[in-house]
Amino acid sequence: MTELARKICMLGDFGVGKTSLVARFVRNTFSEKYLTTVGVKVDSRVVDLAGGDRMKFVVWDIAGKAVLDSLNQNYLRGASGLILVADGTREASLRAALNLLMQARDVLDNPACVLFVNKLDLVERWEVAPETLAEMRHSLPVFETSALSGDGVEAGFGELATRLHA
Amino acid sequence: MSEFPQAVENYLSQALRDRAHPLLLSFDAQWQLTEVSGAAGYHGLEQGGPAELVQQLQDLFLGLPLDQTQDLPFVELSDGRHAHVHLVPDANDTFHLLLLDASEEHERTQSQQQLGNQAVLAGLEKSRTLARLRQIKSELEQQRARLEEANALKNALFATLSHEFRTPLTSIFGYLHLLERGGGEGGRAQALQALRRNASHLFALAENLLEYGRSEAGETLLDAAELPLATLVDDLDAMFRPLAAEKGLALVIEAGEAPPATALFDQIKIRQVAINLLSNALRYTPKGYVRGQLGWDGALLRLEVSDTGLGIDAASRARVFKAFNRGAQHGGRGAGLGLSIVKRLVERMGGEIELDSAPGLGSTFRIALPALGATGLPALPQEQRRRGLDALIVDDDPDVAALLEVLLGDLGATTRVASTAAAALAEVGQRAPDLVLVDVELPGLSGNAAVFQLRSQGYKGGIVTVSANATEEARRAALAAGADHYLTKPLDFAQFARVVQSLGERAAPP
Structure with a gap:
């Protein structure tokens, strides 16, 4: 059994739920209170992989921005995987996530990526249409997630682990 | 630029130390801690030892080169405080990590940033609320127009009925008067014929009015x-x-x-x-x-x-x-x-x-x-019956699910039942049905979330959402999530049958 460690960065506009998703994944907790992230918080969790291997996810929760500034570019260095996060109730945040992905690809060499479209528990207020996500699935794995309920979170991180392990 | 006088240099150094509480951790090339200097007490290292902090720093620099100067501002440490973390490479692949306390600065920056972000989010919410209000206003205006039209129709109906009832009634009273006066057998037969004709006309009129009234009150089973x-x-x-x-x-x-x-x-x-x-x-x-x-x-x-x-x-x-x-x-x-x-x-x-x-x-x-099913629902066309329309019922209430199974069975469909959104997604993943009937109020994620995920995963079959919420907003949300139809509880079975049939036709091969 081997344990691999990989740096993962959460990328997305502010208020989309990056910190809450990390809290759900690492500690299985959720807080209703919105607290803007400034700088970076690094958390980790070991996940089991198929074949008995294990992978340590070192997750960088970075301050939310719609564009990748030089500071965030600096934070990205050394990352193997990206979790792009959008808020289903704000269509603009989906465009921001895709924009961030394009910018991140200038900094990182072919990172593994998954897209989380968060706040599935508020689906009645979503601006993002199902057809849009159906189309996006052709180019990257998409997970509708709810940090509040936990839906989609494990599956999304699991998919990233699989892609990193491949 | 000339250097500061020594007294100022000393003062500056002390002031910076007082504010930043610098902590220096020195490592060899294998991340073995060789020395700790600076404000160890301030950073809580005297009680717990540095192991946890070292592990966190090791995670922080995963994938980063250790032979280059690094500056990572505002890193949240495991005790909740924040520090600017600097990596300073040294000889023989050794390096130092310098932590400068940034808790106060972080608090200030965070509170400013929070205000800014919340203002943007509040602005978004405000424009959404305004758009919703505009929509509600427009719907109310449409509703008023419909009510005015209905009122005009009702007035037209009364005016028409007044005329339509009076005409045969005039004949009936007239011929009754003639019969009372007596007369020949021929006149009597003609009067009775006229009475029958006008009474039949009134009967048909009354039947139609009753049927019209029934349609206004909603439909029942056949x-x-x-x-x-x-x-x-x-x-x-x-x-x-x-x-x-x-x-x-x-x-x-x-x-x-x-x-x-x-x-x-x-x-x-x-x-x-x-x-x-x-x-x-x-x-x-x-x-x-x-x-x-x-x-x-x-x-x-x-x-x-x-x-x-x-x-x-x-x-x-x-x-x-x-x-x-x-x-x-x-x-x-x-x-x-x-x-x-x-x-x-x-x-x-x-x-x-x-x-x-x-x-x-x-x-x-x-x-x-077409012939009806035993429960009074129109049966599916032969082609769909032959194919066996496959329906998935998503409802956590076993009684409702069982009722829907009976109704769908009567329409010639085979059924499966899932009680949560996640179970529904798994069922569809195993074998995509022709039709999904989903209740909005499910334990955990709502039926709308299930519908959204089905559509975003490419499910193309028919979806009918069922809910006790009869508001326009609820209907709109269900359709936006990807449902083809939105039906409210209690179910109008005739409407239910029509909807299932129309989706069944869509599922049938050409």
Whole structure:
């Protein structure tokens, strides 16, 4: 059994739920209170992989921005995987996530990526249409997630682990 | 630039140390801690030891080169405090990590950033709320227009009815007066004939009004039973023959093959359809004939009523099935409800109606009705029955799920049941059904979330969302998530059947 460690960065506009998703994944907790992230918080969790291997996810929760500034570019260095996060109730945040992905690809060499479209528990207020996500699935794995309920979170991180392990 | 005097340098150094509480951790090339210096106590290292902090820093620099200067501002440490973390490489692959406390600075920056972000989010919410209010206003205006139209229709109905009731009643009272006065046998027979004709007219008018009222109050299940075709045709013949004779019209009402005992129909509604069509035909045919045929063609019950009457021009043919449009046929009398009721009844029974007509050349109405299921829902067409429509019911209430299973079974569908959104996604993942019926109020994620995920994962089958929430907003949310139809509880079974059939047709191969 081997344990691999990989740096993962959460990328997305502010208020989309990056910190809450990390809290759900690492500690299985959720807080209703919105607290803007400034700088970076690094958390980790070991996940089991198929074949008995294990992978340590070192997750960088970075301050939310719609564009990748030089500071965030600096934070990205050394990352193997990206979790792009959008808020289903704000269509603009989906465009921001895709924009961030394009910018991140200038900094990182072919990172593994998954897209989380968060706040599935508020689906009645979503601006993002199902057809849009159906189309996006052709180019990257998409997970509708709810940090509040936990839906989609494990599956999304699991998919990233699989892609990193491949 | 000249250097500061030593006293100032000392002061500056002390001031920075007081504010930043610098902590220096020195490592060899294998991340072994070789020395700790600076504000170890401030950073809590004297109690717990540095192991946890070292692990966190090791995670922080995962993938980063250790032989280059690094500056990572505002790193949250495991004790909740924040520090600017600097990596300073040294000789022989050793390096130092310098932590400068940034908790106060972080707090200030965070609070400013939070205010800014919240203002943006509040602005978004405000524009959404305004858009919602605009939408509600527009819906209210549309509703008001509909109510005004309904009110105008109601007034038109009263005005028409007043006339329509008075005319036969005037005749009835007139002939009753003549009968009371006495008279010859011929006059008596004529009076009784006129009484029967006017009473029949009032009866048909009252029946149509009742049916119209029922449609306003919502629909009920159909009354499925074996159809005594010959008896029905005899009754119709007896009802209309005197009127045809009086107008000098030839009347032929033919009974075709009777449907098999297993094919069930709602006799009352078929009778009502036939009465309206025959009564209209006789009313608008000044000379010639009226012909009716009712029979089973092996798959469908067919009713055809043709006449040599005034006919209907192309422009009026579309309007003729709408309520209060009797003007479509020149010189017409009646409340203008008959054909609208015929169309509605035929559709409720899952059938179809066609009209061939031209001014001066008479009209032919053709109706085709499928047999009903035992619960009074129109059965699926043979092709869909043969294929076996596959439906997934997503409902956590076992009673409701069981009821839907019975209703869908009656429509010829096979069913599966899932009680949560996640279970529904798994079921569809295993085998995609033709149709998904989903309750909005599920434990955990809502039915809308399940529908959204199904659609975003490419599910193309029919989806019907069911909810107790009858608001327009709830309907809109369900449709936006990807549902084809939104039905409210308690279920209108006839509407349910129509929706299932329409989606079944979509699922059927061409």
